[in-house]
Amino acid sequence: MTVPDDIIEALRGARRVFITTHVVPDGDAVGSLLGAKLALANLGKQCVAGLSDPVPPSLRFLPGSSGVWSGGCGMTGQFDLALVLDCGSLDRVGRCVEVVQTCPVSVNIDHHATNTLFAAINWVDTEAAATCEMVAELIRAMGVAYDSDIATCLFTGLSTDTGSFRYSNTRASTFRTAAELADAGARPWEIAQNVYDSRPYSSLAALAEAILGIEFSCNRLIASMAITAADMARHGITEGDTEGFIGYARSIDGVEIAVAFREVGQGTIRVGLRSKECVDVAAVASEFGGGGHTRASGCTIQGTMEEARSKLMPSLERALRKAGCTWTA
Amino acid sequence: MTVPDDIIEALRGARRVFITTHVVPDGDAVGSLLGAKLALANLGKQCVAGLSDPVPPSLRFLPGSSGVWSGGCGMTGQFDLALVLDCGSLDRVGRCVEVVQTCPVSVNIDHHATNTLFAAINWVDTEAAATCEMVAELIRAMGVAYDSDIATCLFTGLSTDTGSFRYSNTRASTFRTAAELADAGARPWEIAQNVYDSRPYSSLAALAEAILGIEFSCNRLIASMAITAADMARHGITEGDTEGFIGYARSIDGVEIAVAFREVGQGTIRVGLRSKECVDVAAVASEFGGGGHTRASGCTIQGTMEEARSKLMPSLERALRKAGCTWTA
Numbered sequence: 001m002t003v004p005d006d007i008i009e010a011l012r013g014a015r016r017v018f019i020t021t022h023v024v025p026d027g028d029a030v031g032s033l034l035g036a037k038l039a040l041a042n043l044g045k046q047c048v049a050g051l052s053d054p055v056p057p058s059l060r061f062l063p064g065s066s067g068v069w070s071g072g073c074g075m076t077g078q079f080d081l082a083l084v085l086d087c088g089s090l091d092r093v094g095r096c097v098e099v100v101q102t103c104p105v106s107v108n109i110d111h112h113a114t115n116t117l118f119a120a121i122n123w124v125d126t127e128a129a130a131t132c133e134m135v136a137e138l139i140r141a142m143g144v145a146y147d148s149d150i151a152t153c154l155f156t157g158l159s160t161d162t163g164s165f166r167y168s169n170t171r172a173s174t175f176r177t178a179a180e181l182a183d184a185g186a187r188p189w190e191i192a193q194n195v196y197d198s199r200p201y202s203s204l205a206a207l208a209e210a211i212l213g214i215e216f217s218c219n220r221l222i223a224s225m226a227i228t229a230a231d232m233a234r235h236g237i238t239e240g241d242t243e244g245f246i247g248y249a250r251s252i253d254g255v256e257i258a259v260a261f262r263e264v265g266q267g268t269i270r271v272g273l274r275s276k277e278c279v280d281v282a283a284v285a286s287e288f289g290g291g292g293h294t295r296a297s298g299c300t301i302q303g304t305m306e307e308a309r310s311k312l313m314p315s316l317e318r319a320l321r322k323a324g325c326t327w328t329a
Numbered sequence: 330m331t332v333p334d335d336i337i338e339a340l341r342g343a344r345r346v347f348i349t350t351h352v353v354p355d356g357d358a359v360g361s362l363l364g365a366k367l368a369l370a371n372l373g374k375q376c377v378a379g380l381s382d383p384v385p386p387s388l389r390f391l392p393g394s395s396g397v398w399s400g401g402c403g404m405t406g407q408f409d410l411a412l413v414l415d416c417g418s419l420d421r422v423g424r425c426v427e428v429v430q431t432c433p434v435s436v437n438i439d440h441h442a443t444n445t446l447f448a449a450i451n452w453v454d455t456e457a458a459a460t461c462e463m464v465a466e467l468i469r470a471m472g473v474a475y476d477s478d479i480a481t482c483l484f485t486g487l488s489t490d491t492g493s494f495r496y497s498n499t500r501a502s503t504f505r506t507a508a509e510l511a512d513a514g515a516r517p518w519e520i521a522q523n524v525y526d527s528r529p530y531s532s533l534a535a536l537a538e539a540i541l542g543i544e545f546s547c548n549r550l551i552a553s554m555a556i557t558a559a560d561m562a563r564h565g566i567t568e569g570d571t572e573g574f575i576g577y578a579r580s581i582d583g584v585e586i587a588v589a590f591r592e593v594g595q596g597t598i599r600v601g602l603r604s605k606e607c608v609d610v611a612a613v614a615s616e617f618g619g620g621g622h623t624r625a626s627g628c629t630i631q632g633t634m635e636e637a638r639s640k641l642m643p644s645l646e647r648a649l650r651k652a653g654c655t656w657t658a
Contacts, residue, residue, distance in 0.1 A: 164493045165507070166521035175508035175517075178494070182501035192495035197580040197605070201543070201552075204581060208537035214530070223530075251526040252533060276526070 001134065001173075003141040004123050010105055011142065014081035016046045018103060021085045023052045023094040024240065027160025027195060030055055032085040032109075032131040034064045035153035039135070039144045040083075048075065052094025056240045061194040062156060063149035076102040084119060086131035086157075088112040088291045109134050114282055114291035129169040132157030133177055148185025155186035160195060163247065168295065203242075206235040210245050210260075214252075217313065219327035221320055223249040224259035226305050229266075239264050250274040256325055257281065257316055261308055264300075269308035273297045278323040284315050330463065330502075332470040333452050339434055340471065343410035345375045347432060350414045352381045352423040353569060356489025356524060359384055361414040361438075361460040363393045364482035368464075368473045369412075377404065381423025385569045390523040391485060392478035405431040413448060415460035415486075417441040417620045438463050443611055443620035458498040461486030462506055477514025484515035489524060492576065497624065532571075535564040539574050539589075543581075546642065548656035550649055552578040553588035555634050561591075568593050579603040585654055586610065586645055590637055593629075598637035602626045607652040613644050 011017070019037050021029035030051075037049040050069045059065060069075070082103035087093055087110055093100055100106055108119035111128040128134045132154040139146065139154075158178055162170045165178070182188060210225045217224070227242050239262055249258035257279055260272040271288070273281035275295050282297045288311075290299025301308040320327075340346070348366050350358035359380075366378040379398045388394060398404070411432035416422055416439055422429055429435055437448035440457040457463045461483040468475065468483075487507055491499045494507070511517055539554045546553070556571050568591055578587035586608055589601040600617070602610035604624050611626045617640075619628025630637040649656075 159494075163521075164495055165488075165517060166493055166525060168518040170511075170517040170521075172508045172511035175504045175511060179501045179504035179508065182499075182504060188494060188499040188504075189497040192492075192499075193605070196495060198582045199580055201545075201581050204540055204577060208540035211533055211537040216530075248533060251528055252530050253527045276522070 001125055001128060001137050003134075003138050004121070006121050007107055007109070007123055007138070008141055010081060010107055010121055011040065011045075011083070014045065014105070016079045017081050017083055018048050018050060018075070018079040018099050019083045019085065020050045020052075020087075020093050020096040020100060022087045022092040025051060025053060025056065025059075026243065027059060028130045028132055028157035029086045030059045030062060030065065031153045031155075031157030031160070032135045033068070034062050035132060035150050035157070036083060036085060036135050036138070038064055038147070038150045038153065039139045039142070042144050042147075042150075043142065048079070050075070050096045050099060052096050058195055058198065059156070062153055064153070075099050079103045080105065082106045082119075084108050084110075085135070086110055086112075088114045089116040090118040109138070112291065113293060114286065114297075129167075129171065129174045130157045130161035132161070133174065136177055136181065146181070146184035151181040151184035151186035152191060155181040155188065156191050156195060159188070159191060164192070164196070199241075200237075202235040203237050206231060206237055206242065207245050207248065210242075211248055214249055218317060218320060218325075220252075220254050221256045221325055221327055222259065222313075222316055223252050223255045223257075224261065224309070225249050226261045226309075227263070228305065229263040232263075239270065246272045246274050250276060256320065256323075259312065259316070261305055263305060267302055267304065269301045269303065269305060271299050271301055271308060271312060273299075278325065279319045280323070281319070284312075284319050287315050288312070330454055330457060330466050332463075332467050333450070335450050336436055336438070336452055336467070337470055339410060339436055339450055340369065340374075340412070343374065343408075343434070345408045346410050346412055347377050347379060347404070347408040347428050348412045348414065349379045349381075349416075349422050349425040349429060351416045351421040354380060354382060354384065354388075355572065356388060357459045357461055357486035358415045359388045359391060359394065360482045360484075360486030360489070361464045362397070363391050364461060364479050364486070365412060365414060365464050365467070367393055367476070367479045367482065368468045368471070371473050371476070371479075372471065377408070379404070379425045379428060381425050387524055387527065388485070391482055393482070404428050408432045409434065411435045411448075413437050413439075414464070415439055415441075417443045418445045419447040438467070441620065442622060443615065443626075458496075458500065458503045459486045459490035461490070462503065465506055465510065475510070475513035480510040480513035480515035481520060484510040484517065485520050485524060488517070488520060493521070493525070528570075529566075531564040532566050535560060535566055535571065536574050536577065539571075540577055543578055545584075547646060547649060547654075549581075549583050550585045550654055550656055551588065551642075551645055552581050552584045552586075553590065553638070554578050555590040555638075556592070557634065558592040558594070568599065575601045575603050579605060585649065585652075588641065588645070590634055592634060596631055596633065598630045598632065598634060600628050600630055600637060600641060602628075607654065608648045609652070610648070613641075613648050616644050617641070
């Protein structure tokens, strides 16, 4: 992994940097956002980290998370450079798009295969386990010393985007980066406690209900979960709390595709897709205007839960067949 | 971590080695057993890996697992040395105890703080994340080259005993060992698929029911699950399939102690104990003749589920108070 020279030059030359990432931010988004901000601040840059959505509760332990600006517009014309992290396309920055568009220079650092190369300078490495791994490399290349706060932010993204070192993007180099970040002061256990081991019982109970409601199709090659707005309201949870549910559907013996339908508003179904060994779910998501990785993607479908399911299923069946999976109806 | 010289000498001098580990073996037990067997076989030793219980289904992908001997007695007098791995006490080897006791030399390699130093030569390192980490060090010290089979076995134990690099025993050195094993051919993703991502739906449904049945006490400092023999029979699962359930109780916000009661026979309740930040659950388990680590231990209590709970709860309350936790009844 080599950091492109023009990124280092652009960042060295910038004085005021706006850093942002995607809507409904996960650990890699917030970790890379805050890690990059702290590192650039250590180089004397004036930085603002901006988010379209609030930092999710499980990530509020991250150093600097309380200083994230989430005011939408109103900060245009104040920055020399926009640094967009972990975003496959520009519309994924949500309400921060105006600030990004009015910056004289934009830099896009990401590891999603569906990245649209939307910025003036683009560095997309689909081999990277996490955008945090790329930011770690950038920090090394720019000669910033890791401190424990930076290491904590970057370790968090490395851990969450690899499913705690379990997904297929986990390589020997991922562990070396993790070791380096732990040496620099990241505490794997404390981070895991915050990210994975401090969930409200309500969210665990919602998970249990979602598991018991799993529906199978295509001879159990597809496992799908549905979480309605009413379910979320009853348990007092938000969409963000259901983030990891899909992994349980995916973990079932023999399942190739896991689907999570989440009703995020009247007539709006957010669909998460995961595959295990062979199906390209990024391609399926892009049929519905979404995107992501080959084995983890998402899209939004308008309609009821049942309509979303009816719209999606034929595409999933085609994708299964294309990947060589067979079943008897 | 330095391997004691007398262990290297004893192993170098042995020609026929019996290797065993604890009853109800987990990933670190089977991983260290098979990793050590493969490494010693590479040094020209005749090795038998013996287990009192069968290798659990989720670990049968491990190289060499089909060659594990589980015949109980009948092999006494055939070995120069017994290598006992990941066992806190000799009775934990179950039906293999007779073979171990009739070996002229015994070696005990373990990372449990409650280890009774039962062998002629003992190497107990409570700082090691897993016994597999110690076996990795032993293999290095004996000059055996890792092959991908050995690396796969040892990586598995490292992953399972750290909860996939999330428990407090995860250090920078753990990640360096993981990187080394991945370089040698261990495939983190394939291992995770087998160990974590190939569970039957029945076991996931049993988990979901156990979550929905969680009972809280001491102002939600204690979360306890109960899995009856009837529950297991209904889902067609065994005790081994419920191994990870307790982690969900532990993951709840504010919970300090998680307890899993499992009815493993008429009037026999196996109790798993986990703590999060301060309580010494190894001490609690040892009050009931069990043992383990400070934050993860277990014991067996005779009686009904309710009797086991009544016997255990006062000890847990005392342990909470001793650790400085307060609550109003």
